[in-house]
Amino acid sequence: MGLHEILRRTESVTAVDEPAGALARTIAKILPRKAAELLRGSWLGHPVHPLLVTLPIGAWTSSAVLDCLGRRTAARQLIGLGLAAVPVTVLAGAADYPDLTTAQRRTGVAHAAVNSVATAFLLASYVCRTRGKHQAGIALSAVGLVTLSIGGALGGHLAYAQGGGVYRYQEPPFVRHTEPATAS
Template identity: 50%
Template structure:
C-alpha cells in the first residue's frame, strides 16, 4: 500500500524543522499556557478541541459536493461559505495544538496545515466563481479543494493515530 508509506515519509521532511520550531516557539510564547491556550486546546472537554471543530468545515465541504452532484447549486454555494467561515476556528485550534507537538509531529502537522490551507484557498475560489455565475469553474475548484481536504485529513489522522498527537494529554489515559 502506497498511502501508509507516503504518510510515514511525511515524518522525515526535516527541511521543515527550522520553520516549525520557530512557529511552535512563537505560539508557545503567545499562548503561555494561559486560559486561552487551555480553551483552544480543549481542556474544557478533556481532549483536543481541533478534531471536534474540523468536522464543521469538512462536513460542509463534503456535503457541498453531494449537492453539486444533485444539481442544487445554491445549497452547494452556501455550504462552501459555511466551510470557509468555520475553517479559521479549525486553524486556530490546530495551531494551539501545534505549539505542543514533538519535532516529528510538527513536520506532519506543517504538511497537514499546508494541505488544509490549499483546501481553504480552493473553496474560496470556488465560492467566488459560483457567486459570479461560473458554476463549472466553481465545481472544478471544489473538486481540487476536496482532494486537498482528503490529503490534509489523511495527514491529520496520521498525526493523531500513528503519532499520538494530543492523546491522553488532558487525562490519565484509559482505565484497564
C-alpha cells in the same frame, strides 16, 4: 509506494525543522496558556480540533452532493459555511502545535500546508460561484475536496500514528476507572 509509507516519510522531512520550531515558539508566545488549554479541550476532556474539522469537512462534502442535485445556491452557501469555520478550526489545531515533538511538527506542517491549499481551492470555488461561474466552482471544489482528503490523512496520521494532540489531562473528572471484574 503506499499511502502509509508516504505518511511516514513526512516525519523525516528535516528541511522544515527550523521554520516549524519558529512557528511553535511564535504560537506559544502569542497564545496565552489558558487559551491554548481551552482550545485543546481541557474543559471537555477531548481534543477540540478533531470536533471542529467536522464542520468544514461536512459542509464541503454536502456541497458536493448538492452540486450533483443541481442545488447551486445551497452548495455555495455550504462552501461559505465551511470557509467561515476554518479560522477557529485552525486556531484549535495551532494550540496543539507548540507541544508536538519534532517529528509530529513535521507532519503538522504538511497537514497545515495541504489543508491551506485545499481551503484556497474552496475559496476560489466560492468566488467563482458568486460570480455565476458554477461549473468552474464545481471543478475547484472537487480539487479542493481531493486535496482536503490528503490533508485529513496527514492529520489522522499525526493524531493516530504519532499521538499528536493527545493529552492525559483531557480525561473528564466524571469518568471513574475501575478494575475489570475477574472470574473467581
